[in-house]
Amino acid sequence: MSLNLQEKILRAASELFYSQGIRATGVDAIAKAANTTKMSLYKYFMSKDDLVLAFLRKRDEDFRVWFVDQVDGKADTPKARLLAVFDVLDEWMATPEFRGCAFINAAAEFPLAGNSVLQVSAGFYDHFRRYIADLAEQCGSKSPESLALQLSLLLEGAIVSEQMKRHSGSAEQAKQAAIILIEHSIIDIPDTSLPTSNPGEQQ
Amino acid sequence: MSLNLQEKILRAASELFYSQGIRATGVDAIAKAANTTKMSLYKYFMSKDDLVLAFLRKRDEDFRVWFVDQVDGKADTPKARLLAVFDVLDEWMATPEFRGCAFINAAAEFPLAGNSVLQVSAGFYDHFRRYIADLAEQCGSKSPESLALQLSLLLEGAIVSEQMKRHSGSAEQAKQAAIILIEHSIIDIPDTSLPTSNPGEQQ
DNA sequence: ATAGGAGTATACCGATCGGTATAGTCTATT
DNA sequence: AATAGACTATACCGATCGGTATACTCCTAT
Known part of the structure; x- marks a missing residue:
């Protein structure tokens, strides 16, 4: 629904990375902000580093x-x-x-x-x-x-x-x-x- | 010995903070780099934030x-x-x-x-x-x-x-x-x- | 109807985080 | 010799870190 889940995760991550800093942002917080779970996050992004680079x-x-x-x-x-x-x-x-x-x-x-x-x-x-x-x-x-x-x-x-x-x-x-x-x-x-x-x- | 222990800790912290980043540097690493222990570190600095500001x-x-x-x-x-x-x-x-x-x-x-x-x-x-x-x-x-x-x-x-x-x-x-x-x-x-x-x- | 994929829920992993408790060692002063 | 303070050693705390395992609920396509 709404939009590509992968994109929703990336958007949430981007907002947190930019506003709080990358190291200060945990994957749990990203998953929560994207209204999903860590499992889904790791389905689309191999690792946090991968997500950072995508951002x-x-x-x-x-x-x-x-x-x-x-x-x-x-x-x-x-x-x-x-x-x-x-x-x-x-x-x-x-x-x-x-x-x-x-x-x-x-x-x-x-x-x-x-x-x-x-x-x-x-x-x-x-x-x-x-x-x-x-x-x-x-x-x-x-x-x-x-x-x-x-x-x-x-x-x-x-x-x-x-x-x-x-x-x-x-x-x-x-x-x-x-x-x-x-x-x-x-x-x-x-x-x-x-x-x-x-x-x-x-x- | 050598020099003020407090200063030794501050020096070690400064070097690590600058070369690796502040969030990427843990207090354990600082204590080890200063050849001392966390206990001594916390005798001279109330918290990591305190140490960061001192740096x-x-x-x-x-x-x-x-x-x-x-x-x-x-x-x-x-x-x-x-x-x-x-x-x-x-x-x-x-x-x-x-x-x-x-x-x-x-x-x-x-x-x-x-x-x-x-x-x-x-x-x-x-x-x-x-x-x-x-x-x-x-x-x-x-x-x-x-x-x-x-x-x-x-x-x-x-x-x-x-x-x-x-x-x-x-x-x-x-x-x-x-x-x-x-x-x-x-x-x-x-x-x-x-x-x-x-x-x-x-x- | 049914099988498979997408997504969720949750518990778990070992490691590390900042920070503390306790006991012990050393040395300098009395 | 005794005491005190500086320092060490080490184990521990709860929390969080990045990442995974397992089982579940859906929805859709055949």
Whole structure:
């Protein structure tokens, strides 16, 4: 009934993992939250680790789709979208459920080097940076990859900053910084000691 | 013998908390790592939570002192120090023990709103930003607070980025961005008005 | 009608969790 | 020599952890 039991379990787990932390969430609590039993849970997921990875992989997909949709709905030129990213960020962080970035949090909870959790988390930000880099390229950035990395640093920084202390204006400052960096990356500015290994084309 | 037993326990706990995560570290493991017993541990610390807070508070003090020392040793003008911050960051991140920021990680593990862990973590970055803001003011920034927040966003972003994926050049890009932001904040430029969503005139 | 699969209910497993009780060892001071 | 306090050793507590075994109730497809 209602919906796929597997999906119900995954949803319940996702909500608990994100709101309370992964290690702090037991499988009993997940089963109860999904209105089912551990037996069914283990029918669809080999182990808790398996469930954790399913959570992260789904979130990887869902969150990026949601985010891009939000950005696209706010602006329609590449440059405006690059800035709209920070407006979406701001709105997301104002949400009462906001509890930081699920991937950053997961990485903090599973620090072992080769961990799958770490890999999925890194993958998320790879994808995200690619999205930013594409936008950067479309608005004529001289170094889209660099700009994308810089902007994503601001974004990640704002997230963790807001996580530790709410409503401290992280998103606004991140946007202000982004404006400067974007302009600087687009406009032809010679100096400011930023060679960025740009061969030729200088003049 | 050797040194204060209390301090030995705290040291062992700190190392385990940072390298493996707080929730992943049991008190038995701490006692064993400190070459003592749980009984002694509970003589000096009321509870594990107490030990966690002691860890964070000590790290708050120690890390900032260490960081400022490192920066001071690298440069002696405010502006140069503002940039040296990112060199110290880079060296720290290259360390094999690097596992991200203890406070960001702790905040990820203890997400409940009023949690003491969250408060100590927020306090750390308040102090840190004050340090940056002082440097910013000394080099004639027009808005030291804004610049300090922006730079600290870059810094925190670089930390979590490096945590998820090592050696991806986060610190270098953070520094490049910092150079631009610092110059922009010092040089006499009207204001950081939005070039794109500019509603109209700007006196 | 009946067999099989989906899902439930519940009890259990060994291990570990944070934390405590009790008894004993050691050393320094008196 | 006696005492006291710091520290150890060890066993224990109830609770919870991730995970499993068994038996049950359904519903559906043949």
